Amino acid sequence: MERIKIILPDGVVKEYDKGVSVYDVTKDISEGLARVALGAVVNGDTKGMQEIINEDSTFRVVKFEDKEGKAIFWHTSAHIMALAVKRLFPEVNLAIGSVNEDGFYYDFDKKGSFNKEDLTEIEEEMKRIVKEGHDLKRYELKQQEALMKIESLGESYKAEFINDLQKGELISICVLGELTDICIGAQLIDVKPIKAIKVMQVAGAYWRGNENNKMLTRIYGITFPKPKDLNDYLNMIEEAKKRNHVKLGRELGLFMQSEVVGQGLPLIKPKGTLIIKLLQRWIEDLETEWGYRQTMTPYMSKSALYKISGHWDHYREGMFHIGNPDSEDVLSLRPMTCPFQFTIYNDDQHSYRELPIRYSETSTLFRNESSGEMHGLTRVRQFTISEAHLIVRPDQLEEEFKGVMELQQYIMKVLGVKDDITYRFSKRDPKNKDKYIDNDEAWDETEQQMKKILDCLSIEYSEAEGEAAFYGPKLDIQCRNVWGKEDTIITNQIDFSLPERFDMYYVDKDGQKKRPYIIHRTSMGCYERTLATLIEKYSGAFPFWLAPIQIKVLPISDRFNEYAENISSVLKESGLRVEIDYRPEKINYKIRETRLEKIPYFVVVGQKEENENTVAVTSRENGNEGPWDLDMFTKRLVNENYIKYNYHKKTDIK
Numbered sequence: 101m102e103r104i105k106i107i108l109p110d111g112v113v114k115e116y117d118k119g120v121s122v123y124d125v126t127k128d129i130s131e132g133l134a135r136v137a138l139g140a141v142v143n144g145d146t147k148g149m150q151e152i153i154n155e156d157s158t159f160r161v162v163k164f165e166d167k168e169g170k171a172i173f174w175h176t177s178a179h180i181m182a183l184a185v186k187r188l189f190p191e192v193n194l195a196i197g198s199v200n201e202d203g204f205y206y207d208f209d210k211k212g213s214f215n216k217e218d219l220t221e222i223e224e225e226m227k228r229i230v231k232e233g234h235d236l237k238r239y240e241l242k243q244q245e246a247l248m249k250i251e252s253l254g255e256s257y258k259a260e261f262i263n264d265l266q267k268g269e270l271i272s273i274c275v276l277g278e279l280t281d282i283c284i285g286a287q288l289i290d291v292k293p294i295k296a297i298k299v300m301q302v303a304g305a306y307w308r309g310n311e312n313n314k315m316l317t318r319i320y321g322i323t324f325p326k327p328k329d330l331n332d333y334l335n336m337i338e339e340a341k342k343r344n345h346v347k348l349g350r351e352l353g354l355f356m357q358s359e360v361v362g363q364g365l366p367l368i369k370p371k372g373t374l375i376i377k378l379l380q381r382w383i384e385d386l387e388t389e390w391g392y393r394q395t396m397t398p399y400m401s402k403s404a405l406y407k408i409s410g411h412w413d414h415y416r417e418g419m420f421h422i423g424n425p426d427s428e429d430v431l432s433l434r435p436m437t438c439p440f441q442f443t444i445y446n447d448d449q450h451s452y453r454e455l456p457i458r459y460s461e462t463s464t465l466f467r468n469e470s471s472g473e474m475h476g477l478t479r480v481r482q483f484t485i486s487e488a489h490l491i492v493r494p495d496q497l498e499e500e501f502k503g504v505m506e507l508q509q510y511i512m513k514v515l516g517v518k519d520d521i522t523y524r525f526s527k528r529d530p531k532n533k534d535k536y537i538d539n540d541e542a543w544d545e546t547e548q549q550m551k552k553i554l555d556c557l558s559i560e561y562s563e564a565e566g567e568a569a570f571y572g573p574k575l576d577i578q579c580r581n582v583w584g585k586e587d588t589i590i591t592n593q594i595d596f597s598l599p600e601r602f603d604m605y606y607v608d609k610d611g612q613k614k615r616p617y618i619i620h621r622t623s624m625g626c627y628e629r630t631l632a633t634l635i636e637k638y639s640g641a642f643p644f645w646l647a648p649i650q651i652k653v654l655p656i657s658d659r660f661n662e663y664a665e666n667i668s669s670v671l672k673e674s675g676l677r678v679e680i681d682y683r684p685e686k687i688n689y690k691i692r693e694t695r696l697e698k699i700p701y702f703v704v705v706g707q708k709e710e711n712e713n714t715v716a717v718t719s720r721e722n723g724n725e726g727p728w729d730l731d732m733f734t735k736r737l738v739n740e741n742y743i744k745y746n747y748h749k750k751t752d753i754k
Contacts, residue, residue, distance in 0.1 A: 105156045116153075123149040123289070126161050137161045138169040138293070139286050148172060148286035150238065164293075164325050168286075174204040176236065176288040177226075177297070177323040181206045183279040184225035185319070188218075194281070195257040195307060195316050201585050203322030207305050209257065210317055214302050222319065223299040229277065230297070235290045237275040238283060246271035250282065257307065258282055296330035297323050311471075340582035345635040346476040352640050352698065354631070354648075355477065364474040364481035366628065371648035374677075375634075376484070376627045378646055380462055383486045383511070383623050390507055392460035392488055397440035399464060400431045408601055409439040410537065414570040420466050420481075433466035437487045438620060442602045445491055450606045455616060456496050460488035460623075477632035478587060484627045490619040491599075493606070497617050501553050501592070504621045508577065508590055511624050516746050517579055517637060522586065523559050524576040525550065526567035536570050537597045546596045547573045569620075571597040577625075582636045589629060593620040641698040641720060643746040644737075650677045651737065652699050653715075654690045656706035658682070663710040667703065670730060674738050691718075701737070721747040 102118040106125055116125060122142065126149065127134040139148045141160045146168045147153075162169040178197035185192055185208055197206035208214075214222075241249060243265055250258045262271060262282065274283035276291075288294075300320040307313035324330045341347070349355045354372035361367060368376065384394065400422065406412040415435060416425065423430040434440070441459040450457070464484045473479045492500045512518040527547050528536045536543070550573050554561055561575070568574055569591075577590035595618040598604075605613040624630055634642060644650055651671055655664040661682060668678045681690050687704060694702045703715035708727075715733055717725040728736075739745075 104153065106153070106159045107157070109158075109160050118154050119152050121150060121152050122147050125153070125159060129161070133161055136163050138163060138172045138288060141168055146171060146286045148238075148288065150236075150289050151286065171199050172286045172288060173293065173323065173325070174199040175285045176291065177294060177321060178204040178206050179236070179274055179276045179279065179281055179283075179287070180226050180229050180291060180294070181222065181299075181319065181321055182281060183229055183276055184222050186279060188221055188225055193257060194255050196261065199285075202583070203300065203320060205318050205320045207257075207307070207316040207318050209314065214317055214319065219299045219302060219319070223297055223321075226297050226299070226321075230291045230294050232277070233290065233292060234277050236287050238287065239273055239275075240270045241273055243267055243269050243271055246273060246282065249273065249280070253280060293325050294323050295325050296327045297321065298330055298334070309472075336584065340584075340636075343582045343636045343639050345478075345632040348635050348640040349476070349632075352635075354635065357476075362481075363471055364469055364479065366477055366480060368628075372631060374648045375631055375642070375646055379624065379627055379630065380484075380486075384460075384462060386507070386511070387458075387460045387486075387488065387623060390458075390503070392458040395437075395441055395444060395459050395461045397437060397444075397461060397463075398434070399466075400433050401439070403428065403430050403432055405439045405443070406432060409442075409598060410571060410601060411435065411439070414535070418468050420468055434463075435465055435467050437461050437463040437465070438489055438598065438618075439602075441489050442598060442604060442618075445604060446602060450491075452493060452606050452608045452614070455606055456490050456492040456500050458488060458490045460486070463487045477628040478581075480628055483629070485625065486623040486627070488621055488623065490621070491604070491606075491616045492619065493608075493614070494617060497549065497594070497619070498553050498556070501550075501594070501619055502557060504592055504619060505557060505575075507623060508592075508621075512577075514744050514746075515624075515630075515634065516643065517633065520579050520637070521589075522578050522580070523554070523561035524567070524578055524588075525554060525561050525563045526569075526574045526576050527563060527565050528568040528573065529566035532566065535566075536568065537572075539597070542596045543573075546594050550575065550594050569593050569595075571595050572620075574620075579633055581633070587629065587633070589625040589633060590622050591620070591625070594618075595620055639698070641700075643744065644700045644740050645744045645746075647698075647700050648677065649679045649697070649699050650701065650741075651679075652694050652697075652702040653678060653680045654687060654694065654702055654704050655680070655682070656687050656704065658684065660705050660707070660710060664705050667705060667715060667730060670734055671737070674734050676734075676737055676741065703733075 103115050104118050106114045106116060108114065122140045123134060126137045126140065137149065139146060139162050141162060142153055143157045164170060164173055178199065182194055182197060189210060193209040195207035195209060197204060243262060247259060247262045250262060272283040274281045274287060298321060300322060303318045304315050305318040307316055322333065352371065353369050355366045355368045357366050403412055419435050420433040421430050444459065445457065462484060464482065466482050469479055469481055490500050509518060512521055528543055554575065572593050572595040574591050574593040576588045578586040579589045580586050599615045599618055604616060606616055608614045653664045653667055655661050664680050668680055671678045683690065701717065701719050703717050705715060709715055713730055714727040715730055717728045717733060719725055
């Protein structure tokens with residue numbers, strides 16, 4: 101029997117007979133591990149415990165806590181949902197199921213919609229299927245055999261899917277009870293590990309994501325190995341609903357959306373605009389301190405510019421066009437700023453001594469996102485970004501990339517989200533030649549350079565194949581939102597392609613023309629998405645320096661309005677944002693209303709305060725603080741504003 105080598109994460113090498121199963125390797129490592137393992141990552145591919153290994157392989161066991169383990173668990177759960185629906189509604193036609201960050205879903209073609217009672221029945225039927233204790237059987241058929249099998253079951257959507265695959269390709273078939281389904285991805289050996297089930301919601305989804313196809317019904321669900329895990333998840337969802345930036349943004353008067361204006365085009369109200377402007381001024385000042393030079397470039401360009409950059413070939417469908425896109429005179433709204441700044445660079449000749457050159461711009465960009473992707477401030481069609489491009493010599497690349505990350509980490513620290521971010525090294529998919537600039541050697545070299553830099557920085561990062569920009573690898577800085585999903589808030593890219601396409605060069609010390617590298621980056625990312633992140637992070641209770649209203653003055657009655665105005669004037673002259681509540685309401689009512697507005701400080705003024713030139717202070721951080729001398733209180737707030745004090749994180753960043 102031929103032997104194969106299995107390399108474990110700690111470097112230990114074990115030998116087994118060819119055809120050994122994932123389960124047998126795991127059990128050999130540890131019987132206890134085999135009891136909780138759901139599968140393994142073998143040579144980078146996720147496999148279920150029942151699958152076999154036929155070649156020398158790297159081997160990493162995965163449990164539910166691992167993302168690959170969740171994918172196995174939820175993939176199996178999607179099949180259970182399909183069986184439950186077919187039992188309850190035999191006439192339903194199955195489409196495709198899949199997993200996502202929040203569990204799994206399955207698309208169905210059903211006459212009429214699923215109502216709330218239907219979803220409850222589906223959930224109960226899924227629980228019955230699990231109690232029945234089914235094993236999952238899996239086998240492979242050639243494409244034509246699989247097509248005949250699925251057509252015999254009357255599943256037209258699955259037949260169409262199989263028919264589009266390459267002839268002769270092997271198709272995995274899964275059998276669960278009386279369900280026969282096509283299967284893409286690893287699955288559990290049996291249904292026993294599933295201990296908690298929840299059918300979450302129903303939505304519409306076009307077949308294969310194409311709005312020209314039929315609208316199907318998508319049912320979402322989630323499962324866990326422990327009931328407690330499900331309870332914790334449902335509690336998290338309830339908390340997320342309270343922190344939802346769309347809900348809070350509306351309640352706090354920060355932004356609105358209008359069907360008349362259009363989807364993905366939010367209207368930022370004065371309070372929200374004030375926060376964004378504060379962030380913009382801060383970022384622009386910081387970038388100046390860090391050696392960046394501001395540019396101002398047009399919102400649109402002829403297609404000729406995008407043809408040079410490659411965006412016309414790789415991103416044309418994601419752009420807005422004014423006129424006929426096939427005309428040479430068409431103008432297109434910019435989806436990014438880089439081609440404009442490269443044009444500025446090329447207007448002069450540059451010596452090696454001038455590099456690095458760091459161009460920055462507060463850029464308004466336009467991207468034709470699909471309607472199904474739009475959400476609040478996080479996915480929009482027009483947005484503003486703190487964009488920059490660093491034009492560097494090869495020997496400067498590593499140091500400049502480190503500098504980019506140092507600035508970003510400082511910004512994340514000040515905003516109080518540094519502990520919430522993760523890093524993803526996004527590489528190209530070498531098999532997808534149409535999506536990326538076709539230069540294997542340059543891609544390999546640039547990806548190796550970025551990996552070296554990331555390893556030198558000693559940061560933990562994951563790798564994602566197929567997520568690179570079309571012109572180079574990137575580092576995505578992601579922040580987990582209140583729904584548990586990771587939003588990309590900042591992107592750094594190393595670009596080897598566009599300097600060539602734009603014929604950019606510098607004159608080196610030997611008098612020869614040399615190509616620079618380019619680092620594409622943002623300091624803080626999209627301002628709209630940052631506002632959404634901060635709303636949800638702080639439940640609308642912004643740090644003092646970002647609060648639209650920092651102090652509210654509450655006179656006990658209109659007799660003390662004049663004293664309230666004097667206090668307001670003193671605070672405003674010190675650069676603070678103050679509002680007076682003149683309403684003829686009782687003071688307790690005013691206090692309740694002010695708390696709902698999540699204002700950092702409010703001060704109550706009456707006869708005692710006027711006589712003593714004091715204010716009765718209440719803060720979000722400490723509650724009732726009693727009387728404060730007005731001058732001392734003003735100095736305290738000015739200092740908190742200056743150091744960007746954030747009591748949520750007890751930061752004292754200067």
